[in-house]
Amino acid sequence: MTPQLLELVNQINALGNDWHGAGSVNRQVLLAIARHCSAMGELRHTAETGAGRSTLLFSHLSRDHVVFAVDARGSLAKPRESPLLKPGRVTFIEGPTQKTLPAYPFDRAFQAVLIDGPHAYPFPDIEYFHFYPHLDPGGLLILDDTQIPTIGRMFEILKADAMYELIEVVHTTAFLRRTGAPTHNPYGDEWHRQGYNRPYYESLRADGSPIESRFGPLLRRLSGAVPPAFKERVPEFVKRKLWRRM
Numbered sequence: 001m002t003p004q005l006l007e008l009v010n011q012i013n014a015l016g017n018d019w020h021g022a023g024s025v026n027r028q029v030l031l032a033i034a035r036h037c038s039a040m041g042e043l044r045h046t047a048e049t050g051a052g053r054s055t056l057l058f059s060h061l062s063r064d065h066v067v068f069a070v071d072a073r074g075s076l077a078k079p080r081e082s083p084l085l086k087p088g089r090v091t092f093i094e095g096p097t098q099k100t101l102p103a104y105p106f107d108r109a110f111q112a113v114l115i116d117g118p119h120a121y122p123f124p125d126i127e128y129f130h131f132y133p134h135l136d137p138g139g140l141l142i143l144d145d146t147q148i149p150t151i152g153r154m155f156e157i158l159k160a161d162a163m164y165e166l167i168e169v170v171h172t173t174a175f176l177r178r179t180g181a182p183t184h185n186p187y188g189d190e191w192h193r194q195g196y197n198r199p200y201y202e203s204l205r206a207d208g209s210p211i212e213s214r215f216g217p218l219l220r221r222l223s224g225a226v227p228p229a230f231k232e233r234v235p236e237f238v239k240r241k242l243w244r245r246m
């Protein structure tokens with residue numbers, strides 16, 4: 001990373017984590033965005049959902065950065081007016097992404113996309129749906145707030161997908177790189193081809209019924225012999241593991 005870029009990250013960080021009241025990515029994440037993006041040269045097209053300190057940084061990393069956000073707690077107004085925003089490089093699409101993304105005419109491939117807008121299920125998943133067909137091979141998908149269980153689940157799904165390789169997790173922000181694997185058809189199905197689903201699919205017989213574990217009959221017999229009072233003391237996760245084999 002160049003000294004100028006490091007200085008910019010420090011200036012953005014000096015604005016403070018509470019620069020706007022909607023919650024911001026921290027210095028380590030800003031540094032990781034700067035490091036991964038600058039390693040790809042100047043980016044042609046990038047996008048993010050949500051706005052704030054990350055917007056300032058992207059305006060220096062990308063010639064054309066699109067921001068999809070509502071102005072919760074000044075998170076859109078502040079970067080718009082900040083002297084740290086590189087002028088002429090950012091387009092703000094104001095409004096809930098639930099409405100703006102389906103209406104947006106996606107006509108370019110992105111080299112980096114940050115998903116950090118609304119966090120409730122299923123909104124980040126919906127945002128992902130609109131972006132993933134337009135992510136360049138080699139491009140970065142950055143998923144913030146993976147500590148939120150529904151976003152963590154989305155991260156697990158993407159991590160297992162042939163379309164991505166995991167580069168790094170910084171704090172609770174995941175950095176995935178789009179591989180050259182074919183794009184999953186956004187208007188098709190083929191759930192069984194997805195890495196996250198494959199172990200389940202491969203555990204099914206051709207007629208769709210589950211393949212019985214060779215321990216199934218023994219476990220069922222033992223289960224019948226165990227007193228209920230003892231069963232109650234078995235931890236839930238152990239029970240779940242055993243049920244799967246029965």
Ligand SMILES: C[S@@+](CC[C@H](N)C(=O)[O-])C[C@H]1O[C@@H](n2cnc3c(N)ncnc32)[C@H](O)[C@@H]1O
Pocket residue numbers: 022023024025049050051052053054055068069070071072073075076095096097098116117118119
């Ligand atoms: C966690 S903040 C983003 C922080 C930003 N990445 C930063 O580094 O400062 C979440 C952002 O999502 C925006 N947001 C919340 N709900 C939204 C929605 N339904 N559609 C679009 N943006 C939304 C908020 O206004 C805020 O800009």
